[in-house]
Amino acid sequence: MVTAANRGWRTATVSGVRRPIARAVQLRLDVHDRVDHLPGQHYVVRLTAPDGYTAQRSYSVASAPGDPLVELFVERLDDGEVSTHLADVVERGDELEVRGPIGGWFVWDQVSPALLVAGGSGVVPFVSMLRTARALGRTDLLRIAVSARTREELPYADELEEAGALVVLTREANGIRPAGRLTAADLVPLWEPGQTAYVCGSSGFAEAAGQFLVELGVDPAAIRVERFGPSGGPA
Numbered sequence: 001m002v003t004a005a006n007r008g009w010r011t012a013t014v015s016g017v018r019r020p021i022a023r024a025v026q027l028r029l030d031v032h033d034r035v036d037h038l039p040g041q042h043y044v045v046r047l048t049a050p051d052g053y054t055a056q057r058s059y060s061v062a063s064a065p066g067d068p069l070v071e072l073f074v075e076r077l078d079d080g081e082v083s084t085h086l087a088d089v090v091e092r093g094d095e096l097e098v099r100g101p102i103g104g105w106f107v108w109d110q111v112s113p114a115l116l117v118a119g120g121s122g123v124v125p126f127v128s129m130l131r132t133a134r135a136l137g138r139t140d141l142l143r144i145a146v147s148a149r150t151r152e153e154l155p156y157a158d159e160l161e162e163a164g165a166l167v168v169l170t171r172e173a174n175g176i177r178p179a180g181r182l183t184a185a186d187l188v189p190l191w192e193p194g195q196t197a198y199v200c201g202s203s204g205f206a207e208a209a210g211q212f213l214v215e216l217g218v219d220p221a222a223i224r225v226e227r228f229g230p231s232g233g234p235a
């Protein structure tokens, strides 16, 4: 099958660079010859050093398909090869090599009810789904639960709270809720029969949240998981 991904690498011009929270960067990219993504899909970004050495990593799209620019949100890992470059070095007007959009499984079909459960930067593909739902006037289809260490570290916190997301903070209280991890009980009021559940975050978070959903009786076939683990590989 010919997909946008295997049509190869293309150039993206960096149109905007923002640092809405510490240790992260939001990049707005003008992808040349772009194919519209589906909410939940990601791009691969490839960096090439002057000696020809390359490194590539996957980044989910935060923008809705109707946005003229592709928005990525990258959490800076202190010892990270690619995230440090994107967070510290990339400036407006730079060009990046990208490939995508990629992914057919972790995609919201825009008509079915969905339960979205994210840890940390795992919220990024869900922001795309939320923005898409808003554009369609169908935010009623989405239920969202997100976990972060502190509110300051939660990407897109305002947007998620406005959408009614349950926000769980592990290092500080959130209103009357004391600091603590997401539990299966948190998901009970959000889960409805017929939903597809999407889980996104670190491997540990994805494992735990997936397990909670199974305990609640969600059919494993209706659970889709994206792990933001190491994603490097040969260029």
Ligand SMILES: Cc1cc2nc3c(=O)[nH]c(=O)nc-3n(C[C@H](O)[C@H](O)[C@H](O)COP(=O)(O)OP(=O)(O)OC[C@H]3O[C@@H](n4cnc5c(N)ncnc54)[C@H](O)[C@@H]3O)c2cc1C
Pocket (backbone or CB within 6 Å): 042, 057, 058, 059, 060, 061, 073, 074, 075, 076, 077, 079, 080, 081, 082, 083, 084, 121, 124, 125, 202, 226, 227, 228, 229, 230, 231, 232
């Ligand atoms: C489909 C997919 C979508 C993704 N979307 C996003 C996104 O929207 N935003 C985002 O910030 N990241 C996202 N990631 C993770 C991203 O691809 C990189 O893995 C991450 O940016 C680290 O790359 P790096 O080169 O900076 O670190 P590396 O040099 O690869 O690794 C540095 C150190 O950090 C560890 N490490 C690597 N990745 C992670 C991680 N994700 N969490 C914790 N430790 C890690 C490594 O084991 C190593 O010890 C996604 C991953 C996948 C597979």
